Amino acid sequence: METRGRSLVKAVVWNVIGLVSMTLVGFLATGSVSAGGKMAAVNTALGFATYLIYERVWARISWGRLGHQSGGHRHA
Secondary structure, X not given: OOOHHHHHHHHHHHHHHHHHHHHHHXXXXXXXXXHHXXXXXXXXXXXXXXXXXXXXXXXXXXXXXXXXXXXXXXXX
16 A cells, blocks of 8 residues: 555656646637636646545555455466
């Protein structure tokens, strides 16, 4: 299982990448850095929250992990 700190750092880094790319897309779509930035900020806030929840849910699921034994049978 991943630590909460690792999940948090992954979420922050991923969302910084998303913020930069969405600001560029928003600027190209609207011609306004301000409007593009606002669109990107909203998207980043929503994306951050959902990604962090998504990561924590998957951290608790053992299915598909190599080397994990479930019910005495090894699955790849």
